[in-house]
Amino acid sequence: MTDSxxxxxxxxxxxxxxxxxxxxxxxxxxxxxxxxxxxxxxxxVVHLAPSPVVARVPTVLPHHVDLDRLARRQRAELEVTRWLADRKVPVIPPSPLVPREPVRRGGFSMTLWQFVEEDRGKEPDYAANCERVADLHAAMRAYPGRLSFLSAAEPRFITESLALLAERPDLIGPAELDRARREWRVLEPLVRSRAAFEDRFPGIDLQPVHGDAPAANVFSGVDGDLFADFELITLGPVEWDMATLGPELESAYNRGARRNGMRPLREDVSRFVNAVGMLRIVSLLALTPQLPLLTRYLPQALDRWRAMPFAGGLAG
Structure with a gap:
């Protein structure tokens, strides 16, 4: 298909x-x-002006995510953000003007949010954001909703993407794809089984976590920063929310953890989530036919993956 x-x-x-x-x-x-x-x-993402409501309409999804599956994920996101907003945690809340339920129209499932004016002149401070992620984790510990273990890793997406990429040598070479598949054989059991994870990482507590790099999902509102995009809310180790961000930002998170009386990030768990996170990035190559813009953002991340120890050093 041509670019045009x-x-x-x-x-x-x-x-x-x-x-x-x-x-x-x-x-x-x-x-x-x-x-x-x-x-x-x-x-x-659509501002339904002049109403103070924003619709978020997912359009680029893994092949296995149908509207029913998507709506379940969206429902969990609406529930946790409402719960957090009720407790004055700085999040973009669901719109109070409509029912807090996913809405289906035109073959899409969408969610509706309160409109917040953006501070367009503010540059993101990722170190400060990472420190605040610990505040978010402290608040989320008491969330009573039922969540699946590490669903944010999207193991089916990784498995299916690696299979699809076998037909796309233009996107990833055979040697790199072989490495990704071998890494996934090491990591997948720990992603799919809470018991296997807890056996491999004893003493690591699990709790509700954002699921999708919350430090990068901070919206700069004119009245302050707000966490957003809880689409992948999951049960997991706090390390999951810091995956692939690197030592400097991990140190910033640890400052926030100490301030909240929480444990610091544990190195072996960080290696695990970093390895899984990088495989999710490799898997995004399978979505480039839907979103060609990804080809601008993925090469640098793939270079980092090539330089990392195999499966985060967990294969031994």
Whole structure:
């Protein structure tokens, strides 16, 4: 498919998501006359202006994620953010103007959030964000909702992506794909089984965690920073939320952990989550036909993966 054909296909997908969000908002009684797309990557994010509501419409998903599966994930996200917002934890909350449920329109499943004005002049401070992730973890420890163990690792996505990539030598070479598959054979049992994880890492407590790099999912609002995008909320070690961020930012997290009376990150668990996190990045190559923009962001991460010890040094 040519670049121009791909661009047209993505533009049609964005337009369909925008139209679905507008229709959903109007059906829910919102006034929507000036909707605009705020962001378009894995999801199309739409401000349903003039209503103070934002629709997030996932558009780039693994093949196995159907609308029912997606809605279950979205429902968990809405529940945890409502719970956190009720306790004054700085998160973007679900919109109070509509039911707190995923909404289906036009072949999409979307969630609706309170509109927050962005401070566009603020540069992200990842060290400060990582220190605040420990605050988030401290708040989330008491979350009563039932969560699956390390669902954020998306093991089925990794397995299926590595199979799909066997047909795409233009995206990853055979030697690298072989390494990824061998690493996954080491790591997959620890991802899929809580008992296997706890046997390999005794004494590591599990708790609700954000699931998707919360330090990079901090929204700079004009009235302060807010955690966002809890789509992959999961039960896991706190190390999961710091995967692949490196020693300097891990030290920042540990400062926040000490301030909250929590344990610091444990090195062996960090090696494990870093290895799994890098395999998730390798697996994203399988989504480049849906999102060609990924080819701009993945090469540097793949270089880091090539330089890492095999399976985080856990194969011995």
């Amino acid at each position: 054909a791909t661009a047209r296909r993505i533009a049609r997908r964005t337009r369909a998501a925008l139209d679905a969000a507008v229709a959903a908002g109007r059906d829910l009684g919102l006034t929507v006359t000036d909707a605009r797309v705020l962001h378009d990557m894995f999801s199309v």
